[in-house]
Amino acid sequence: MATQTSSTEQSVSPATQRVALRCEGLVKRFADVTAVNGLDLEVFAGECFGLLGPNGAGKTTTVEILEGLTPADEGKVELLGQQWNSNDERALRERIGVQLQETQLAEKVTVIETLRLFRSFYKRGHSIDEVIQTVALEEKRDARVGKLSGGQKQRLAVACALVGDPELLFLDEPTTGLDPQARLSLWDVVDKFRKGGGTILLTTHYMEEATRLCDRVAIMDHGKIIALGTPLELIESLGADQIIEFRVTSPIPEGALTGLPAVTHLHRRGEDYSLTVREMGVALPALLAEIKRRQSELVSLTTHEATLEDVFVSLTGRMLRET
Amino acid sequence: MNPLIELTLTRVREFLREREAVFWVFIFPVLMTFALGIAFRNTAPDKTFVAIEGDASNPRVSELANFLAHSPEISSSVVTPDEAARSLRSGKIAIVIQPNGDSYSLRFDPTRPESRTARLIVDDVLQRARGRNDVVQIGEQRITETGARYVDFLVPGLIGMNLMGSGLWGLGFTIVIARSRKILKRFAATPMRRSHYLLSFMLSRLVFLFLEVAAVVLFAWLAFGFTVRGSWLTVFLITLLGGFTFSGIGLLVAARPTTIEGVSGLMNFIMLPMWLLSGTFFSSERFPSVLQPFIKALPLTALNTLLRAVMNEGAPLWTNWMHVAILLGWLLVSFVVALKIFKWQ
Numbered sequence: 001m002a003t004q005t006s007s008t009e010q011s012v013s014p015a016t017q018r019v020a021l022r023c024e025g026l027v028k029r030f031a032d033v034t035a036v037n038g039l040d041l042e043v044f045a046g047e048c049f050g051l052l053g054p055n056g057a058g059k060t061t062t063v064e065i066l067e068g069l070t071p072a073d074e075g076k077v078e079l080l081g082q083q084w085n086s087n088d089e090r091a092l093r094e095r096i097g098v099q100l101q102e103t104q105l106a107e108k109v110t111v112i113e114t115l116r117l118f119r120s121f122y123k124r125g126h127s128i129d130e131v132i133q134t135v136a137l138e139e140k141r142d143a144r145v146g147k148l149s150g151g152q153k154q155r156l157a158v159a160c161a162l163v164g165d166p167e168l169l170f171l172d173e174p175t176t177g178l179d180p181q182a183r184l185s186l187w188d189v190v191d192k193f194r195k196g197g198g199t200i201l202l203t204t205h206y207m208e209e210a211t212r213l214c215d216r217v218a219i220m221d222h223g224k225i226i227a228l229g230t231p232l233e234l235i236e237s238l239g240a241d242q243i244i245e246f247r248v249t250s251p252i253p254e255g256a257l258t259g260l261p262a263v264t265h266l267h268r269r270g271e272d273y274s275l276t277v278r279e280m281g282v283a284l285p286a287l288l289a290e291i292k293r294r295q296s297e298l299v300s301l302t303t304h305e306a307t308l309e310d311v312f313v314s315l316t317g318r319m320l321r322e323t
Numbered sequence: 324m325n326p327l328i329e330l331t332l333t334r335v336r337e338f339l340r341e342r343e344a345v346f347w348v349f350i351f352p353v354l355m356t357f358a359l360g361i362a363f364r365n366t367a368p369d370k371t372f373v374a375i376e377g378d379a380s381n382p383r384v385s386e387l388a389n390f391l392a393h394s395p396e397i398s399s400s401v402v403t404p405d406e407a408a409r410s411l412r413s414g415k416i417a418i419v420i421q422p423n424g425d426s427y428s429l430r431f432d433p434t435r436p437e438s439r440t441a442r443l444i445v446d447d448v449l450q451r452a453r454g455r456n457d458v459v460q461i462g463e464q465r466i467t468e469t470g471a472r473y474v475d476f477l478v479p480g481l482i483g484m485n486l487m488g489s490g491l492w493g494l495g496f497t498i499v500i501a502r503s504r505k506i507l508k509r510f511a512a513t514p515m516r517r518s519h520y521l522l523s524f525m526l527s528r529l530v531f532l533f534l535e536v537a538a539v540v541l542f543a544w545l546a547f548g549f550t551v552r553g554s555w556l557t558v559f560l561i562t563l564l565g566g567f568t569f570s571g572i573g574l575l576v577a578a579r580p581t582t583i584e585g586v587s588g589l590m591n592f593i594m595l596p597m598w599l600l601s602g603t604f605f606s607s608e609r610f611p612s613v614l615q616p617f618i619k620a621l622p623l624t625a626l627n628t629l630l631r632a633v634m635n636e637g638a639p640l641w642t643n644w645m646h647v648a649i650l651l652g653w654l655l656v657s658f659v660v661a662l663k664i665f666k667w668q
Contacts, residue, residue, distance in 0.1 A: 067512055068512075069508060069511060069512055069668065090514040090516075091514075093512065093513055093514040094514045096512075098509070098512040098513075100505055100508060100509055100512065102505045103504065103505045103506060103508070103509040104504040104505065104506070105504075105506065105509075106333070106337060106501075106504075106506065108336065108337050108340040108341065109333055109336055109337060109340075113332075113333065113336065116324060116329060117326075117329045117330065117332075117333050118513065119324060120324035120325060120326040120328075120329040120330075121326050121510075121513040121514050121515040122513070122514060123514075144340075160509075164513070164514075
């Protein structure tokens, strides 16, 4: 499986870029948990920035603070040069587009009626037809929202966020629960928006989505950012680019595995072993020899190039979708 | 595209596309008017059902049956003591008469109004049959004119109840559903004016308010010859005031709950007492006088009183300024409080 790196073509150099969104020292506590725990973030104009992390990492809370929907307990937020506590909240809302993770739009109204309603909230913006075309819902324009598929509903939700022609677009897990086909067509929508020069902050727990769409990603865990960079930088930071995953009939001591040549990291979960290796040609024969020497047998073995998923595993010792 | 108009149109569309809502708001009150109007329609006064306890072969018993048969108001039958007791318990008869030598004894439940009436009728018939003469002449004038029948009393009450129901459900439900589906939160993320959202409910209510009232009035006119005695302008103003007051209360009820269960409980808690106490089906004057100040302060009592005053008596609005003030008070307080505590997410 090859890692796509298309998103790094126009690599963004922080020093020369205008900042579209900045937050410092963000803290949000709920009764029993600190959802966001001292978070700093900078998103540059024109980039697609991904907030990556497992469920419960605090992604949604962070995004809702940035969107001005949830007040933070501590910290500063500035987007497009403005702050949320200013009197001009509505002027700022004219300039951003929001797709919330859990919104279920009214089911009895049609696609075009929904968009017309959202369009009416903005002083300026796209025409309804333009937006319908952008999200490829032409055939469903007169269908009721309740009759749409999951992917179509999600594209409509994004269309509602686009209708005011925003400079900054927030997408909170836009493709969660969608089938691959629906996900691809949503990615197209995101691409179109970026081509128009828009800035995006998106959250996801799909690695391939972040790799495919984002210029830079921040990996979030327990309310904090634990890694930040382009997807490629993060993968390279592993000091390795190959992963061996295998399963054997009888356990092998961890020391024996980490001691193998070219192995930089081991992650073990029950019967499943995952080795991060620098050189596959060196590590793989050594591993097979070690398994044989221990009189164990392979049940399965796969290798792949390192992904952001592996970055998360090596940083936290957990799989992204475990928690 | 004006946001207020678009929001209102969305309200109207959502309502019209919800078949159940249309049924409860338009069809149900009409059915209710029909059913109650039929059940309590004014025909010849009902007969009083009387049981004679004893054996039909007993001459005293047949003499008594003969006396009672002379009165057009009485329907009597001779039964065994067992059956008499059973019929009395089940309400099939109002009173039991037992010949007792030369006199009679009556058995009845004094808390039942029809039993008390039966006692007076039976007493009168028996005394006359045994030779009593009237000592004074009493003339009678019987009135069954339109406007004083039960259905005339009922229609304004049903309209009031319907305005309460559609105001509370219409706003309460829709808003809480929007909150639980995170639509409110989504709207809050746009530059939409929040006052526009709430105002759109008022405007869409305005569309349906008069249709609701018209449906019931029209039906009652066609089926029962119901007429409005006062001015239509007064009816319009009272409907407007009542409709908005209950919209305000609906807004207040919906200001915080995040689940349908939560808001349903709250709405029943608010509506149930008013269904019972506010004189929809029978006059609220029947409740004990200690309760009266409380009952009078209820918005539905005020609305029902105002509607009856204009529809049945043709009274102008200012004669009932107290009730107008009560409604205005509820309207104002519920709106202000609702806007203060309203939760967008």
